[in-house]
Amino acid sequence: MKIARFHVGTGPTRLGLVDGDTITDISDVPGVGTSLRAILPVLDSLRDAILTAGGERHPLDAVVLEAPVDDPQKYLGIGMNYREHAEEARQAGIPIPTSQLWFNKQVSCIVGPRDDIHKPAVSDELDYEVELAVVIGRRCRHVAPADARSVIAGYLVANDVSVRDWLMKRSPTFTLGKSFDTHGPLGPWLTTDDEVADPLALRMRLTVNGEVRQDWTTDDMIYDIYEQIAYLTQVMTLMPGDVIATGTPSGIGAPTGRFLNVGDVVRAEIDGLGALENRVVAEP
Structure with a gap:
C-alpha cells in the first residue's frame, strides 16, 4: 500500500490510499482517522478495509500532499x-x-x-x-x-x-x-x-x-x-x-x-x- 496524508484546498488533513495518479480518502474507514503514525501498529489488521475503502477519490495533482509522518517521536x-x-x-x-x-x-x-x-x-x-x-x-x-x-x-x-x-x-x-x-x-x-x-x-x-x-x-x-x-x-x-x-x-x-x-x-x-x-x- 501507498498511504499519504493530504488535504484539498483549505480543508483538513486526511489519509488517502494512492493508486497511480489518484488518491482515495480512507479517513472514514473505522479505526483509521487522520494520523498515519497512530495506525502503524495495527496497519496490517486494517489492510483489507483500506484496500476496499469507498471514500472520495481525487486526482493526485488536485490535492496537497503533506509529510506522511509529521509527528514522529524521533x-x-x-x-x-x-x-x-x-x-x-x-x-x-x-x-x-x-x-x-x-x-x-x-x-x-x-x-x-x-x-x-x-x-x-x-x-x-x-x-x-x-x-x-x-x-x-x-x-x-x-x-x-x-x-x-x-x-x-x-x-x-x-x-x-x-x-x-x-x-x-x-x-x-x-x-x-x-x-x-x-x-x-x-x-x-x-x-x-x-x-x-x-x-x-x-x-x-x-x-x-x-x-x-x-x-x-x-x-x-x-x-x-x-x-x-x-x-x-x-x-x-x-x-x-x-x-x-x-x-x-x-x-x-x-x-x-x-x-x-x-x-x-x-x-x-x-x-x-x-x-x-x-x-x-x-x-x-
Whole structure:
C-alpha cells in the first residue's frame, strides 16, 4: 500500500490510499482517522478495509500532499554511510568514522514533499542529500539484524537538507546543522514494506534544476538498514512512526562548493517510492 496524508484546498488533513495518479480518502474507514503514525501498529489488521475503502477519490495533482509522518517521536540520521560519500566527506574535512555515526534531526524540520526549503539568513552553505528513510512500525528494543525487517512499517524518500558551516564550525555535533526549519522534506507517501522486494537494491537520484547531482543505489551502504536498527535499539526504544534516514550517496555539494541558492528546484526520487520536489526560497 501507498498511504499519504493530504488535504484539498483549505480543508483538513486526511489519509488517502494512492493508486497511480489518484488518491482515495480512507479517513472514514473505522479505526483509521487522520494520523498515519497512530495506525502503524495495527496497519496490517486494517489492510483489507483500506484496500476496499469507498471514500472520495481525487486526482493526485488536485490535492496537497503533506509529510506522511509529521509527528514522529524521533528523526534519526546516520552520517557517511555510503562508501564514496564517506570519501568525499573526508575531502571536505570530516573524518571517516570507525563506527555508526548518528545524529538527530529535530522533528520541527519536517515538511511535505512539495513544500519550500528555506535558505537560512545565517549561512550560504545549504546542501542536499537524497536518502532512503525507514519508518518504524512497532515499539521495539534489542532487535537482532535478522529480525529488523519485521519492525519496519515502510519507506519514504527523504532529503536530509544540511547547513554545512553549522555542521563543521558552529555546532559540530551535527544536530543544529541538520535541524533548521523546513530542512526535512519527507514523502511523498509511505510505501509499506510488503511492496518493496529489496530495500537494499533501490536506485536513488537527486537533481538540482534538472541537473543530476546524485545517482546511486542503496546496496552501497556501509551499514545496511538492518544493522542500523540493531545498533540503535541497543541504546533506545524505537517507537511507531520514528523515522530513520539511512545515509546519502556521493554527489553532495560540499566538496565542490556547489551549494543551493534561492530559486533552485531540488528533486529527490527513489525507484518505486516516488519523488520530492522542493523549491529553495529565502528564509522569511
